[in-house]
Ligand SMILES: Nc1ncnc2c1ncn2[C@@H]1O[C@H](COS(=O)(=O)NC(=O)[C@@H](N)CS)[C@@H](O)[C@H]1O
Ligand SMILES: [Mg+2]
């Protein structure tokens with residue numbers, strides 16, 4: 001719990017995820033293994049987005065005049081925007097923002113693209129780097145200044161109902177992705193004062209990290225018509241009336257990688273969900289001088305059978321003690337290790353080790369069943385991760401009905417505390433102040449009685465926690 005921070009920074013280095021020695025604060029280098037994990041995560045996300053969305057790519061630079069158009073939006077980002085002011089030796093006549101997020105680069109173009117309702121809906125996404133001059137202290141993957149793995153989806157609709165549907169679609173996509181990654185999460189509606197700048201409302205996913213603090217790992221925003229009015233995104237409806245479009249956007253970032261590392265890592269190191277693991281199976285041939293060819297022929301064959309079945313497989317033939325190899329691949333979080341020695345081959349079986357349970361199973365080996373055995377095991381590993389994460393989030397969410405238990409519970413146990421709340425900003429701000437916590441948001445619930453804090457009529461079930 002408390003050593004989590006140290007564990008987290010160590011594992012990023014030990015498992016060769018990133019190198020944070022890059023000479024700009026809040027910016028790091030993706031190393032090959034980390035890059036592969038990141039790529040596999042983005043592939044999983046984009047597979048889900050590609051059902052109904054199309055990938056695009058917008059310029060990184062945004063003219064100050066465009067960024068400034070949406071007053072509330074720019075207010076929310078003005079302290080975080082990096083600016084380009086020169087081109088070579090010359091001053092630019094207009095300074096350009098490095099995108100902190102892409103509403104103000106995309107929406108002037110959407111205004112050109114949308115004429116009639118036939119041009120709707122637009123449903124696009126991009127996977128880009130964005131830049132935010134975070135003033136709170138930076139932390140690799142968790143709070144960075146170059147957000148290298150920013151996947152943002154932006155949609156434009158003819159009606160508010162369609163926009164609502166897209167909000168649910170975005171929530172569904174993120175739920176599916178986080179479930180595939182075995183990441184625990186709680187969904188809530190951000191309070192008015194913490195919604196995305198310029199949005200109507202924000203739905204957020206929060207993970208309870210091993211140290212008990214919550215990390216916002218994804219957000220879905222209903223933008224209403226605010227940006228459509230600012231950027232003149234209108235369409236002619238069937239009666240040739242001009243209507244403002246209704247918009248939605250949702251985004252996630254490098255934090256998803258931090259979350260999947262934190263969710264299941266342990267004292268042995270990483271434990272990777274199969275969907276992102278660079279190697280899903282590592283084969284360790286147990287070689288003795290006299291009969292190494294027998295073993296290697298077997299393991300080469302096994303490796304190609306698994307690879308042909310689309311299972312990411314590697315063989316470690318290095319001349320090292322097996323135990324050293326086991327340690328290394330466990331540290332890298334490979335879900336399945338297969339050991340094959342000469343006696344195993346004689347007995348017609350192989351040894352299968354699961355990284356999650358540490359179980360060692362003797363599997364009767366034959367070429368027709370090995371692929372389905374491995375695939376079923378990988379699926380079971382994924383499912384067990386999801387079950388563990390759901391239980392974790394549940395176990396660390398506490399409902400309290402005494403005010404003094406709000407602070408006590410969070411300070412002692414961490415996690416999320418819920419209670420009945422009136423919903424007033426004034427009261428909410430006082431709660432944050434008094435207990436030095438954040439209001440994550442509210443969830444639909446039947447509440448009766450009074451607000452735990454101000455005794456006015458309770459209207460919501462509120463969720464609070466210490467956050468990153
Ligand atoms: N400094 C940061 N480092 C890492 N991740 C971040 C940082 N700032 C925000 N994020 C992540 O990026 C997600 C999306 O950012 S956001 O501001 O909430 N939403 C947007 O930018 C909208 N345009 C949706 S694309 C957040 O939910 C959070 O998980
Ligand atoms: Mg921020």
Ligand SMILES: [Zn+2]
Nearest residue numbers: 422427451454
């Ligand atoms: Zn109250």
